[in-house]
Structures are given as structure tokens and as C-alpha cells.
Amino acid sequence: MTNTVSRLYFLAFLLLALPVVSMSQSIDLENLKPIELNFYVAEGLDWKGESTQNTNWNKITETPDGKIWFAGGDHWGTDGNNHWDEEDRYERPWGFGNTTVHYYDPEIDKSFTAFELNRASALYSNAESPGHGKIHANIVSDSRGVLYTAGYMGASYTHEFTGQYFPKSYEGGAIIAYDPSTEDVDYLGIPASYGATVALYYDENRNIINGLSTDRQLFWRMNLDTMELNHYEAGYGSREMIMDNRGFCYFLNPFGGLTQFNPDTEEFTDFDIQLPGGNFRATVVSSDNTIYGISRDGFVWSFHPQTEQLEDLGHVLGLPDESVYTPNIALDEERQRLYFIAGNHGSAVDGHSAILTILDLNTNSYHWVGEVEEVQGSYGALVATDHVVYFSSYGYPYGENEDVAEDKDVRRPFLVRFDPPVDLASYEN
Amino acid sequence: MKNFKMATGDFVFKLRKTGWMVFLFVLVGANTNSVLAQRAGALPGNSLVNRLLISDGPGGPIKGGESAVTDMLLMSDDWVYGSTKATWGAENAHLFRTDGETLEHVLNVTSNLPEQTMVSDLNAYKENLLVGSTSTYNEIFDDEDNSYEGGHLFLYDPGTDELEDLGIIAPGQGINCIAVDQNREIVYGVTYPAGHLFSFDLSSKSVKDFGEVMTPWRVEHLGRVSWRGVPKVLMIDDAGTIYYSTYYREGSDPSVIQEGPSASSSYSTKEGGRIYRLAYGDEEPVYTGANIPVQTGMDSNPIYENGIASAIRANDGGFWAGTINDGFLFKFYPSTSTVINKGKAFQYWNLKSLTYGGDGKLYMLGGRDYDNTWLLNYDPGVASINSLGWPDHGAQGSRISTDKKGRVLIAENRRHSYIWVYEPENLNR
Numbered sequence: 001m002t003n004t005v006s007r008l009y010f011l012a013f014l015l016l017a018l019p020v021v022s023m024s025q026s027i028d029l030e031n032l033k034p035i036e037l038n039f040y041v042a043e044g045l046d047w048k049g050e051s052t053q054n055t056n057w058n059k060i061t062e063t064p065d066g067k068i069w070f071a072g073g074d075h076w077g078t079d080g081n082n083h084w085d086e087e088d089r090y091e092r093p094w095g096f097g098n099t100t101v102h103y104y105d106p107e108i109d110k111s112f113t114a115f116e117l118n119r120a121s122a123l124y125s126n127a128e129s130p131g132h133g134k135i136h137a138n139i140v141s142d143s144r145g146v147l148y149t150a151g152y153m154g155a156s157y158t159h160e161f162t163g164q165y166f167p168k169s170y171e172g173g174a175i176i177a178y179d180p181s182t183e184d185v186d187y188l189g190i191p192a193s194y195g196a197t198v199a200l201y202y203d204e205n206r207n208i209i210n211g212l213s214t215d216r217q218l219f220w221r222m223n224l225d226t227m228e229l230n231h232y233e234a235g236y237g238s239r240e241m242i243m244d245n246r247g248f249c250y251f252l253n254p255f256g257g258l259t260q261f262n263p264d265t266e267e268f269t270d271f272d273i274q275l276p277g278g279n280f281r282a283t284v285v286s287s288d289n290t291i292y293g294i295s296r297d298g299f300v301w302s303f304h305p306q307t308e309q310l311e312d313l314g315h316v317l318g319l320p321d322e323s324v325y326t327p328n329i330a331l332d333e334e335r336q337r338l339y340f341i342a343g344n345h346g347s348a349v350d351g352h353s354a355i356l357t358i359l360d361l362n363t364n365s366y367h368w369v370g371e372v373e374e375v376q377g378s379y380g381a382l383v384a385t386d387h388v389v390y391f392s393s394y395g396y397p398y399g400e401n402e403d404v405a406e407d408k409d410v411r412r413p414f415l416v417r418f419d420p421p422v423d424l425a426s427y428e429n
Numbered sequence: 430m431k432n433f434k435m436a437t438g439d440f441v442f443k444l445r446k447t448g449w450m451v452f453l454f455v456l457v458g459a460n461t462n463s464v465l466a467q468r469a470g471a472l473p474g475n476s477l478v479n480r481l482l483i484s485d486g487p488g489g490p491i492k493g494g495e496s497a498v499t500d501m502l503l504m505s506d507d508w509v510y511g512s513t514k515a516t517w518g519a520e521n522a523h524l525f526r527t528d529g530e531t532l533e534h535v536l537n538v539t540s541n542l543p544e545q546t547m548v549s550d551l552n553a554y555k556e557n558l559l560v561g562s563t564s565t566y567n568e569i570f571d572d573e574d575n576s577y578e579g580g581h582l583f584l585y586d587p588g589t590d591e592l593e594d595l596g597i598i599a600p601g602q603g604i605n606c607i608a609v610d611q612n613r614e615i616v617y618g619v620t621y622p623a624g625h626l627f628s629f630d631l632s633s634k635s636v637k638d639f640g641e642v643m644t645p646w647r648v649e650h651l652g653r654v655s656w657r658g659v660p661k662v663l664m665i666d667d668a669g670t671i672y673y674s675t676y677y678r679e680g681s682d683p684s685v686i687q688e689g690p691s692a693s694s695s696y697s698t699k700e701g702g703r704i705y706r707l708a709y710g711d712e713e714p715v716y717t718g719a720n721i722p723v724q725t726g727m728d729s730n731p732i733y734e735n736g737i738a739s740a741i742r743a744n745d746g747g748f749w750a751g752t753i754n755d756g757f758l759f760k761f762y763p764s765t766s767t768v769i770n771k772g773k774a775f776q777y778w779n780l781k782s783l784t785y786g787g788d789g790k791l792y793m794l795g796g797r798d799y800d801n802t803w804l805l806n807y808d809p810g811v812a813s814i815n816s817l818g819w820p821d822h823g824a825q826g827s828r829i830s831t832d833k834k835g836r837v838l839i840a841e842n843r844r845h846s847y848i849w850v851y852e853p854e855n856l857n858r
Binding site: 192193215216217218221228229230231232233235236237253254255257259265266267268269270271272 | 482484486487488492493494516517518651652653798799822823825843844845847
């Protein structure tokens with residue numbers, strides 16, 4: 001009896017104390033080690049004998065056959081691609097602003113190109129009418145392995161809507177379905193004319209694609225049975241949307257909280273919560289519908305929409321006064337871990353960026369694995385069924401002395417593979 | 430006056446403080462050209478001196494979905510009063526007021542007038558009274574079994590905080606717009622969706638129905654139903670004559686689009702943008718012979734809504750007005766039935782709101798909900814029409830009004846609407 005009571009007290013102590021652990025931890029930047037991971041580069045989209053691939057902002061997915069799907073884009077539209085001159089925009093007859101979808105086969109440790117988005121969406125892209133310079137949305141898979149994704153062009157919202165010349169005439173984020181088993185590509189149309197798509201989820205129970213366009217922060221739904229398209233409103237300064245396993249969607253609201261969309265009643269509900277760090281930049285949903293998220297500045301949280309329980313999981317580097325831009329998060333439910341590459345896209349702390357981070361949800365403790373060499377940004381992340389962690393990234397995978405690239409200025413998109421240990425003791429910080 | 434909100438303490442402005450550089454990088458990309466592209470179209474930052482959130486969030490009194498602004502006007506007590514409608518399943522419409530620095534909740538209209546989810550129009554009356562009209566969701570009108578009792582007229586006295594219900598005008602019909610004959614104390618209005626012109630005598634409380642002035646056509650677009658063609662604006666001159674635009678009919682039912690080889694001929698019965706008038710004492714409106722400006726051929730195209738979106742009295746006895754279809758600014762002289770098209774300074778449609786700024790210029794709000802929200806002006810001194818820019822690429826403006834300092838307030842019609850305060854004097858500083 002005494003033992004039982006003691007255990008209960010100890011359990012209560014742990015429950016109370018564990019959140020404090022993650023809140024009180026902070027990274028030791030002086031002893032942070034550089035680490036090298038395997039990269040799988042998205043090649044192709046060649047011009048003048050060289051790949052124009054430049055970036056990668058999409059979320060990634062694993063199909064039932066274990067393949068990992070990622071993308072590369074030339075970033076060549078209003079965003080610009082500094083490696084090429086203004087003249088190249090006009091000299092290149094076709095393909096200005098384009099992106100490709102690739103897969104990595106872990107069984108043979110190789111990546112392949114699956115399809116090209118401009119061709120798939122029948123978009124004749126040139127300097128006057130740029131195409132999908134990247135994928136910003138999610139690449140998602142249904143239970144059969146059919147993929148859905150959408151196009152994006154940077155700063156599409158600065159264009160006019162009347163077919164004026166560049167940079168004003170991006171046609172909009174086309175939706176593509178791709179069946180790897182038959183290599184069949186279906187172009188499903190553009191749900192928000194002239195608007196780039198920044199988020200996409202497939203609700204398999206309803207056969208509906210949910211998405212968010214950056215222009216007007218427009219939330220839309222496309223019913224694949226009827227091809228009926230509905231427009232709603234949703235976003236307030238966020239590029240992220242969330243869909244849980246029931247098909248409910250979630251958006252940032254102006255109060256730094258979440259607004260829920262009910263797919264059956266088409267009604268919105270504002271939760272009376274304030275997310276740590278406010279504007280979130282990456283999320284992942286567990287099988288029990290717990291949403292894990294990270295803010296633009298690196299604050300981690302979890303929220304369960306049915307119990308409305310919000311938990312503050314601390315700052316990704318334990319440096320709450322620093323803005324650590326982290327647009328990726330991956331969940332290993334079995335091992336109860338979250339993975340991040342913290343510090344992206346110019347966001348660095350004392351010169352350190354791309355810090356591979358593990359949050360052990362069992363102990364609420366952070367483990368900082370090291371600074372991933374040559375990575376500049378990581379936007380998509382997932383934990384595969386075999387516990388291997390993948391990040392969809394861009395940076396300088398070839399280094400300075402490779403023949404493939406002329407110099408280190410050539411930025412490339414690639415998939416990063418991390419094989420985490422079962423035991424995290426080696427990462428004690 | 431149940432609530433008081435500070436202007437600059439909201440969440441997004443806090444974000445600016447902590448993560449501005451990251452924000453720029455994330456939205457734009459890392460090169461200088463991109464930053465410039467990001468700025469395209471935006472109003473100069475120093476010209477926007479404030480931003481007020483109308484919605485209070487889950488705590489209310491103005492909850493999410495209850496802050497879409499339908500009208501605003503500056504009253505003699507130096508406050509700008511505004512009205513809202515409920516959107517996306519919300520239930521309450523409100524009155525609020527602002528001086529450009531703070532925003533106060535004034536009244537929950539729906540709690541006073543049950544079922545009325547929209548204040549469709551506001552007019553000033555006598556010293557400092559408001560006359561308002563109400564309506565409800567299009568989806569309710571579209572339900573044959575609906576039990577909606579009908580839109581009300583009401584009087585609101587800000588001095589006593591009292592609302593007087595003037596009753597229902599037409600059973601089962603909402604009210605789309607109103608105008609007040611201040612001398613004869615008559616309110617004119619148009620019902621929705623039936624499109625009947627009516628008058629309401631404020632002294633005798635009697636209603637007169639002048640019959641159908643528009644056979645609206647039902648449209649389902651992107652999941653939303655509405656009725657097009659119903660006059661949105663009534664103009665009234667000093668003689669008490671009202672003016673509005675509608676469609677001209679040649680006997681056949683314009684709501685029926687014929688099918689078959691001769692279908693195009695049916696469009697001739699749908700010539701829109703005809704300006705009609707009803708003089709005091711007349712029993713039937715008559716065509717003035719004046720047509721609103723429109724691109725050739727578009728006045729009879731059934732896809733487009735050819736009509737007046739906004740109007741305001743000019744100093745010379747005419748009216749400034751903006752069109753729905755093309756977004757033209759034009760001046761209408763009732764005495765001669767003359768229309769002068771001043772053109773347009775942007776590439777979008779729908780010039781939906783007008784106000785005089787403190788600098789003597791006419792300010793205009795343009796763009797559909799899908800478009801950028803453009804602020805434009807017309808300088809009568811040099812007869813120049815100008816495009817000024819948008820407050821934010823995510824903004825969805827619906828109404829503008831001048832405050833007591835001569836600044837222009839730009840209000841949204843979203844679930845959580847903002848008001849931007851534009852200071853013309855800062856434009857060139």
C-alpha cells in the first residue's frame with residue numbers, strides 16, 4: 001500500500017515536473033557539433049546544361065510502399081533565382097518557374113524523378129507567365145498511395161488578375177493527382193485563380209481536398225466526386241492549416257489561437273486559447289488527434305481539439321528570447337518523439353542554424369543532435385514507419401569542390417535522411 | 430458601450446516586434462528584388478497610422494463571424510458608427526463605433542431584433558440618429574421552408590442607447606439598401622431578394638410598396654448562393670427624388686435565360702445599369718435615359734452584375750458613383766440625366782465604397798472579395814484619378830468612411846475584421 005502511494009506521489013511529481021524540464025533546458029551552442037547526413041538531391045529542370053533546381057518548401061509524405069515523396073523547384077518567378085540572369089528568363093522558351101516531384105526508395109537508397117508540375121497541369125510557363133516555381137503545400141498520399149499536391153509561385157499576391165505581363169499573370173496553384181502504380185497524372189484544376197497554394201490536405205472519408213491559398217488567405221475545398229469547389233475564408237497571416245483525422249480543419253486566428261472548421265456543418269469555431277508563440281509554422285497530428293505545433297519563433301505546443309487541452313512544450317532551443325524560425329516538425333508516435341531542424345532560412349543563433357533537435361515526449365526533454373552541414377532550410381519532415389526521419393530541405397549539398405555545381409552559390413533542393421538511435425542517451429545536453 | 434479595445438496591442442503587431450526579419454525572409458525569399466516585389470501595391474507604411482480589430486474573439490461581445498462590416502458613417506458626435514453582419518454560421522449582427530484610435534461595441538442588434546443576422550445599411554437621420562435596415566443569410570432565403578419573418582427598419586439613438594423597432598417591411602424579405610428623405614421623413618428601400626422598391630413614412634409608420642423594380646436572378650457560385658441585380662444603392666436629391674440602377678425589361682422575364690440556338694437574343698432583355706428615378710408623389714419609377722458606364726457588350730451579359738455599387742452626393746448637385754461590373758467612377762447629374770465616366774485607376778471590379786477625405790479628395794474602395802483591396806482617390810482640383818494601394822495583401826475591405834480628423838477608415842467584411850486608419854497627409858512624407 002505504502003509503495004503504491006509512493007508511486008502515485010512520484011507519478012504526480014513527474015507529471016508536474018516534466019513540463020518544467022523542457023521549459024528550463026537551453027542549448028549549449030559552444031559545444032554544438034557539426035553533423036553530416038545523407039542527401040538525395042532533386043535534379044532536373046535543366047537549362048544550358050545545368051539544373052535550375054533551387055528550393056524546396058513543401059511538406060513530404062510516405063506512401064504505403066515505404067517510398068518518401070519530396071520535391072524540387074527552380075524558384076524562378078517573382079521570388080527570383082539569383083543564379084540566372086534576367087535574359088535567361090526570356091531566352092528560355094518554356095519551363096520558367098517549374099517544379100518536380102521525386103521519390104526516395106529506402107530499399108535501394110536512391111531517389112528518382114516522378115513528374116514535372118507544369119507539364120502535369122498543362123501550364124505553358126515562360127517569362128511573361130511564370131509557372132509553379134515550387135511546391136509550398138503538402139504532398140499527401142491516400143491509403144492506396146495516390147498522391148495529391150499543388151503548385152506555388154512566390155509573392156503571387158503582388159500580381160494583377162487580368163492577364164497582364166510578368167510578374168502579374170501566374171495562373172494559380174494547380175492541383176495534381178498522381179498514381180505511382182500507373183504513372184497516371186490527373187490535373188484537377190486551379191481552385192483559387194491566380195493564387196498560389198500554400199497548404200493541402202486530402203480527406204479520404206469525404207473524398208475532398210482541403211487547401212489554403214496565400215492570396216486573401218483563402219480556404220477552399222474541392223470535392224473529387226462532384227468536382228464542386230467551395231470557397232471560404234480562414235487565415236490571418238499564417239501559411240499553415242491543419243487537418244485532423246476526422247477531417248476538421250484548423251487555422252490561425254488574430255488572437256493567436258485556433259479556429260476550427262467543421263466539414264459537415266461548414267461552420268467555424270474559435271477556440272479560447274492562445275498558442276505559445278502565436279503564429280504557427282509547422283504542425284503534425286497524432287492518431288488520437290493531438291495536434292503538435294511549432295511557432296515561427298520556435299515555441300512548441302500540443303493541443304487536443306476535443307478536450308481543448310493546450311500544453312506548452314517549451315522553446316525548441318530553450319532560448320525563448322531568440323527567434324528561431326523552424327518550419328518543420330515530425331512525430332514518432334511509437335517512440336514518443338518530435339523531430340525538428342531548428343533555425344532556417346537565414347534565422348540563426350550566434351551563427352548557428354539547421355540544428356537537428358529531438359523532443360522526447362516521454363520525459364519532456366530536448367536533445368540537440370548537432371548542426372546539419374550544408375542545410376539552409378527545411379520545410380517538410382516526417383518519421384517513416386521504420387522510425388527513419390526525413391527532412392525536405394535545400395542548401396548546398398555538393399560543397400565547393402564538386403564538378404556538378406560550378407560553385408557553392410548553387411543552391412539545391414534535397415531530401416535529408418536521419419537514422420535516429422533508439423536510445424537518446426548519447427545526445428544528452 | 431460595453432467594450433473598449435486598444436488599437437495596437439494585438440497579436441500581429443507584437444509579432445512584428447519580435448520576428449520582423451524572419452517574417453520578411455519567410456514571405457519573400459532572401460534577395461532584394463523579392464523584397465521589392467513583396468511591396469508591390471501596398472500603401473506606404475507611414476500612411477497607415479492604426480489598425481483596429483473589430484472582433485473580440487471567443488469572449489465577445491463581437492465574436493468571430495460577427496464583425497463583417499456592412500456600413501460606416503461619421504455622425505455629428507464625432508464618432509464613426511459601423512454595422513456588421515454575421516457570416517459563416519454566426520448569429521449576431523452588431524453596431525460599433527470608432528474614432529480611429531479606439532473601438533467600442535455599441536449594440537447587439539440581433540438580441541434586439543431576433544433572426545436579423547445582418548444590418549444591411551445605415552443612414553443618418555436628424556441630429557444624431559441612425560436609421561438602419563436588416564436582413565439575413567442568403568441560405569435562409571434559399572430555403573423554401575424558411576420561417577424568416579422579414580427585415581426590419583430601426584432607429585438608434587446613440588445618446589440614449591435606445592433602439593426603436595420600426596417593424597417588418599415585407600414578410601419573408603430582407604432589406605438590401607435604404608435612403609432617407611430628411612425633409613419629408615421618409616425612408617426608401619429595396620427588398621431582397623424580391624427587389625421591390627418601398628417607402629416607409631417615419632411619422633405615420635406606413636409602408637408603401639412600389640412594386641418589383643428588378644427580377645433578381647439566383648446564382649450559385651463557389652458554394653454560395655445569392656441573387657444578383659437587386660439595387661444596392663439608392664441616391665436621393667434635395668427634392669426627394671430617388672435614383673437607382675436596375676435592368677431594363679422588354680416584356681419577357683429577364684430571370685429566364687433561354688436555351689437553344691437563339692439563346693443569345695434573350696440577353697437583350699437583360700440590359701443592366703439603367704438609371705431609374707422615382708419623384709416624390711409618383712406611383713411608378715421611370716427610366717431616366719441614363720446608363721451607367723460599362724464596357725461595350727457587358728451590360729447585357731448574364732454572368733456580370735451591371736449596376737451601381739456605391740454612391741455619394743457631390744457638391745454640385747450630382748452624385749459620384751462606382752460601378753459593380755467594371756469598377757468605373759462616374760458622375761451622375763439628375764437634372765440633365767447626364768453620366769460622365771471618370772474611368773478607373775485599377776484593374777479590378779467593384780468600386781464598392783466612397784467617402785470624402787479631409788484633404789477634399791474623393792476616396793474610393795475597389796475590388797471584389799477575391800481581389801486585393803484597393804484604395805483609390807479622385808482629386809477634383811486637377812481631375813486626376815489615382816491608385817494608392819492596398820492596406821495588406823490579405824485584406825478584404827468592404828467599406829470606407831472618414832473620421833473626424835479627415836482620415837480614411839478602411840473596414841473589412843471577414844470573420845475577424847480589421848479597420849485600417851489611413852492618413853492622407855502622411856502619403857508623401
